[in-house]
Amino acid sequence: MQEDKNNNSETENDDLYEHYRFVATEGQEPLRVDKFLMNFIENATRNKIQQAAKAGNVLVNELAVKPNYKVKPKDVVRVVLSYPPHENLLVAEDIPLNIVFEDDEVIVVNKPPGMVVHPGHGNYSGTLVNGLIHHIENLPNNSSERPGLVHRIDKDTSGLLVVAKTEYAMAHLSKQFFDRTTERLYYALVWGDIADDEGTITGNIGRSFTDKLQMTVFPEGDYGKHAVTHFKVIERFNYVTLVQCKLETGRTHQIRAHFKYIGHTLFNDERYGGDRILKGTTFSKYKQFVDNCFKVLPRQALHAKTLGFTHPKTGEFLQFNSELPQDILNCLEKWRRYAASSTTETLEED
CATH class of the missing domain: 3.10.290.10 (RNA-binding S4 domain)
Structure with a gap:
């Protein structure tokens, strides 16, 4: 051996x-x-x-x-x-943070795309946690490299995160996430024209047996963890759809895996195959248009837009909303113009 x-x-x-x-x-x-x-x-x-x-x-x-x-x-x-085997990874760094709310118990930040939440393999600096420990002294620990964290979002997902500043807040918030009493709404641009205006995706999520970089859905429930995503269509662009997603559970890559499972992979989600043309025409003009959209939005089209939780000390339910980042807005505007021009051309042909 x-x-x-x-x-x-x-x-x-x-x-x-x-x-x-x-x-x-x-x-x-x-x-x-x-x-x-x-x-x-x-x-x-x-x-x-x-x-x-x-x-x-x-x-x-x-x-x-x-x-x-x-x-x-x-x-x-x-x-x-899920945590690196190294010790003493944490180094305080003066990284600008987009702070939405802060008091003695919690801090809510709006994470930009491309920022890793906590140090790990290949990302030992420049993370949100590195910036947090520079901004706040003595963040409570849940493990050596994730002080203050009670949830997280992917590197290339933008949006809201709440961080605990005290041991009491960490325990209180962790229980809320475990009990599913928090509110989390995401906006996602997905491939295809979703048939229903709203719906629910249910299916256990676990790591893929064939691709360890992906999570996959096990509908029979024989593997993985129970996962539920509710969605509502916000806007349609013929070949892609903007949806609002409400998480009932919080599994790794939940939205990304669930929407791939129903045949609507997130737009430009490289890990799940959304960085290819999955819906639309074969015209070279269309292909060039999609490539331009990929350049405008060089990541999966996913944003944690709304976050709600009960304040650990006051008991007040707080809700925070963030605007869609500019890269998603620019991509949506391109699709909006393309959908409008396609409709106009069809009407003129009729």
């Missing part, structure tokens, strides 16, 4: 970091992966390993496996978790 412990993961995944790596020897007898790992990870329990596997955190040859997977000779077994 060869062991490579506490190494950086080479994956580009923003959420997972390698903590353990083992290579099965040529003489390895078939053995359940949970039993296999118990033999080599100090202080590990079988239950914890099984839970990690069920959550998609145990990979064999780069694919997530269930606890009953039988390890074979030369299998590469990795344990990856």
Whole structure:
């Protein structure tokens, strides 16, 4: 058995970091992966390993496996978790923050696209947390690299986040997110003309067995975590649709995975295939138009627009709204003009 412990993961995944790596020897007898790992990870329990596997955190040859997977000779077994194995990653940095609200208990910020929320593999500086610990002393810890955080959004998703400034606020807010009493509304531009004006997407979300960089929907509920997204159409542009999404649960990549599942991948979502033309015509003029839209909006079209929660001290329900960022506004305006011109051409032909 060869062991490579506490190494950086080479994956580009923003959420997972390698903590353990083992290579099965040529003489390895078939053995359940949970039993296999118990033999080599100090202080590990079988239950914890099984839970990690069920959550998609145990990979064999780069694919997530269930606890009953039988390890074979030369299998590469990795344990990856949502926090990096390094210590002392946090360095205070004077990073401008778009602060929407702040008092002694909480701070609400409007995160720009492209900013990573907390340090991790390949992003050890320039994150929101680096800026927060410069702005606020003694943020409460929930883990070594995520002080104050009770939720997060993806690097290329823009919008509102609430951060706890005290231990009490962290516990109070964490319970609200667990109990699903917060309000979170997102705006997303998705491929295709959604048939219904509003609806609900339900389906367990877990890490894909074939692509570890993606989350996927398991409609039978045999894997992943329960997830529910409510949506309402805001504006239609023939080949794409602007929707409002209300999260009932808060799973990793929930909106991105759910809308891909129903055939309406987010516009320019590279990880989920939305950076290709998924709906529309084959005319070169249209292709050029879409390419121009990709240049205007070089990320997935997703913005955390509204955030509501109960203030930990006052008990008042606070609601905050943010304007759509300029890159999304510019892209929407392009689609608006294109849809209008297409309609005009059709009417003239009639």
